[in-house]
Amino acid sequence: MTNMKEDTISAIATPFGTSGTGKVRISGPDAINIGSKIFEASSGIDIYEADSHTAHHGYVVNPKTGKTVDEVLAIVMIKPRSFTGENVLEFDCHGGMVPLEAVLELTLEHGARMAEPGEFSRRAFMNGKLDMAQAEAIIDVINSKTEKSLSIAMEQLKGGLSEKVNKVKDDVMELLAHLEASIDFPEDEIEGFDSNQLEERLKEIKEPIQKLIKTAKQGKLYQEGIKTVIVGKPNVGKSSLLNYLLQENRAIVTDVPGTTRDVIEEYINLDGIPLKVIDTAGVRESEDVVEKIGVEKTRESLKKADLVLMMLDVSQGLTEEDIKVYNLIKEQHTIVVVNKTDLDENIDFDELEEQFKEHPLLWTSVKEEKGMEELKNTILEEIFQEQINVDSDVMVTKVRHRDALNKAFESIEKVEQSLENGMPYDFLTIDLKDVLFYLSSITGETVTDDIIDQIFSDFCLGK
Amino acid sequence: MENNYNYNKKFEKEYDVIVIGAGHAGCEASLAPARMGLDVLTLTVNLDHVAFMPCNPSLGGPGKGHIVREIDALGGEMPRNMDETMLQIRMLNTAKGPAVHGLRGQADKKKYHQRMKQILEEEPNLDLKQEIAETLVVEDDEIKGVVTKTGILFKGKKVVITTGTFLKGKVIIGEATFNAGPNQQYPANKLSGSLEEIGFNLRRFKTGTPPRINKRSIDFSKMHEQEGEKGLTFSFDSPPFERNQVSCYLTYTNDKTHEVIQDNKMRTPLFSGVIDGVGPRYCPSIEDKVVRFPDKGRHQLFLEPEGELTGEYYISGLSTSMPEDVQYEILSTIPGLENAEIMRAGYAIEYDCINPNDLKLNLETKKVDGLFSAGQINGTSGYEEAAGQGLIAGINAALALKGKEPLILDRSEAYIGVLIDELVTKGTEEPYRMMTSRAEYRLLLRQDNADLRLKEIGYELGLISEERYQMFLDKKKDIERTLEFLRDYQVTPTPENREKLKSLDSGALKKPVKLAKILKRPEVDYDDLKFFAPELPEVSREVKDQVSIQTKYKGYIDRQMSQVEQFKKMEDNLIPEDIDYSSLENMRLEAREKLKKIKPRSLGQASRISGVSPADISVLMIYLEQEERENKDEE
């Protein structure tokens, strides 16, 4: 029992909070090897050669693109002197959520498997690293985490993902059942495919997978960040706020091309949470702002905002223009920022409180950098509150989905390769079954018996 | 103990193994232990139906043919019996990849039966008797023997039940129904009761067969002839099959046929509710096919000869339980069968079978020690599936008597392993038939390498003779030697070699390569290699094929082998038999119940039980580790 050889697993090993740092842990025989493929130490050493229990400063780099993903501390632990009793490599990541996710994904691309809930602890226990008293606790963790990750996965599958995955899965299943039927019932009249038809069918499977990978990558956190729009009438201080946030919190990583200074979208890394801030200052100030906002496009972008920062000028009081702006966004997740507190106030507090009672209300002076910490904290609080959910488990589920999609994609490419090499049906089915397996792992179903059911529902077979 | 049972005479001899049934399962279950040196008694309802084929006169096809090859490697009799008596043989699926090639042979039913009966009769350690077993003698959950209809008590240390479709057999032909086994044989009406008394929950399955017609009434000129191929055999060790082969013929149903069926739908037992047993989806009756796939304009029918000394033809594809008058009407619509004379009407049969969840992987019942079961009674269908199980049950009864570890083939070793694992672990809701798509390591479980996979095992059991084993070792050596040659031999791009490749439509050679690389090219055959390497070893066709497959598909094969390695880790992780699942309080109730019922042998098997999740397996692993530590502490 104890000496069962296991594969190498990887996961985010710290709960993700507002701290902005997190840890990716790889455990198993290939842990150090996998790590060394994606880590460049500042000292220039290869961590594959590193001694146990040493820490190395350096960068996680995607070997395919050469791009730096995050600045990290890599900690090497050789078995049995580690938490799990196996070879362990940990990356302490500093760049926050996005890089953490990217590091995890790189480990999966280079041979690790995503750890199951509680798997590190289970391995630790199996390897004698935890004592008997802890066994029950581990079982509880496994049970509760499994339940939680199931419910998160269900949640993630809402919004069309599961339908899309199921649609591709159905196509794969149908093709597979057809091939299998003709293999298992050679004496029945089952029409075969010529290679062009097969090519076509494979394309019909590959393309939607490709699309799904793209959309999965466009997941809010990964590329777009949390879309935050700053609105307000001219001169309240929107651009100033954006500039302030930018100076302080230049985003470390964004893979998005075209993020230049002269557009009104900026990426900000707020304690590890990527914010995509849209400053409506691009609007010409001579014109009526509300009119301008009324332009369909802006309206759209407002609707899609995850978070709205509605700015007011304390020296001007609450104007009709403010109310018009507000009416456009009042359904949104909004923080009201009353700016220019360094100036004389000319505003009715009660009216303000009454008008914006549904939203957090903050007092700032961008000019004197007052209330800025509070603003940041309020933004984070809003994000970590219910609606804008960036819990690390959610993130892990997404990585899991993306990983499965990537593997499904690799497998369908192998099928194409086999077809190109003139391999007979049986060889096509090998990787086609993998495609089905990975797609099913997203929706959490097993497939073996389904293929046989499909065979008999699609074809009239046997005698 | 015997006092609790009614009998007139206690047979003087106590047998090591009693096999109830001499069908395809029963014959293998009898021969294996007898050949392993044990005293065996075989009981059958009717001696003139030993190894009888109640349905199609053929063996094999993809999956089923694989099983026959495995039976051969393990020293079973079915393949050799077929080779000696068959009328025709072909290889199916030759264009779909080596793993799914399937041998299919036409049997001569009478000869098949006669030769097998003779083999049993001549087996020194085996007594073959016409007796109907009615009661199982069980004491303290251990099998002790059987009592027959005519009042004889036979004592046996192990009993293997292989009763096929005989238990409470009920034949249905349209409105006519009567109690019978297959082919109007006497049914076994009492044994079911004995099984129920012991605590088995019996289920009712059904299957069917088409009419047989007289050759003189068939117009073959309206049909398409299908001939056999020379040189093929089921057994690895039979001499090449060179006898004259008998043909089969192909014809089709048409709209008129389907109309007749639709018109008589209400008289169809299947739809009128007369039949309530569960039938297999893969062997639907013609009425089922027509009703379920109304858009299909025609269905194929193969006419297969039942034997050389009879004019009876079997109409494959026309299985039916419609009334006999409708059967005549159906035939009259089919080209070539317009005037067909029915000799035996098609019929459906319902029978009792057990739930294979009640078995262990060695095919012993969980309820009664020493009681094994194999074949159709376990919920399968098909001669090959029956024989494969019979062989394993017989071997395991013998191994148990010898105090040895059971023979359990896993899913990466054999189709027989896949078959038994699925029956025992998942159960089945319809008569189970083997298909290659059930095997996840299909590329490794080829029919061409069944000997390489299993012959060692057959030899060690004592079921493969020294002579056959030596032939096998020689073949293995040839394969290795040839593979080595291919790996080492260098081919240089000389003008002659280039010219040769060109003539084979194969890409040009730019630099020297190993011979194996040349063979890897899809358009290059083994025999083409002689040109590049005159010293190429002279080896048999089988060795050439083996070497070619292993070379051409190496990448795919290696991938499956590494998956198997992963699979074995879990499979080799055994769960103690005495584990008490009810004490695993932290495991989900559903998983606990399932585990308790199936009693998996390994973590691998546990993980295949439906309703047991990976998280449950993790919990189980922790529990087992806990137990182990506790036991260590006690020592």
Ligand SMILES: Cc1cc2nc3c(=O)[nH]c(=O)nc-3n(C[C@H](O)[C@H](O)[C@H](O)COP(=O)(O)OP(=O)(O)OC[C@H]3O[C@@H](n4cnc5c(N)ncnc54)[C@H](O)[C@@H]3O)c2cc1C
């Ligand atoms: C009508 C019909 C149609 C079929 N159609 C198909 C088909 O289309 N495709 C397919 O793959 N398979 C088909 N089969 C199934 C196939 O025939 C069986 O799967 C196979 O023969 C089972 O082998 P077995 O050894 O388990 O049982 P059988 O071959 O049925 O042998 C049972 C043996 O047990 C003996 N026996 C039974 N009860 C007792 C008793 N109480 N005491 C002593 N001896 C007993 C009998 O005499 C017999 O020797 C059909 C079977 C029938 C009857």
Ligand SMILES: Nc1nc2c(ncn2[C@@H]2O[C@H](COP(=O)(O)OP(=O)(O)O)[C@@H](O)[C@H]2O)c(=O)[nH]1
């Ligand atoms: N006194 C004071 N002036 C500010 C403050 N924030 C911004 N301003 C000034 O207000 C003017 C308009 O600011 P800008 O950021 O361009 O406003 P926008 O039109 O909303 O983008 C500039 O002159 C800023 O310097 C503040 O907190 N206090």
Ligand SMILES: [Mg+2]
């Ligand atoms: Mg501005």
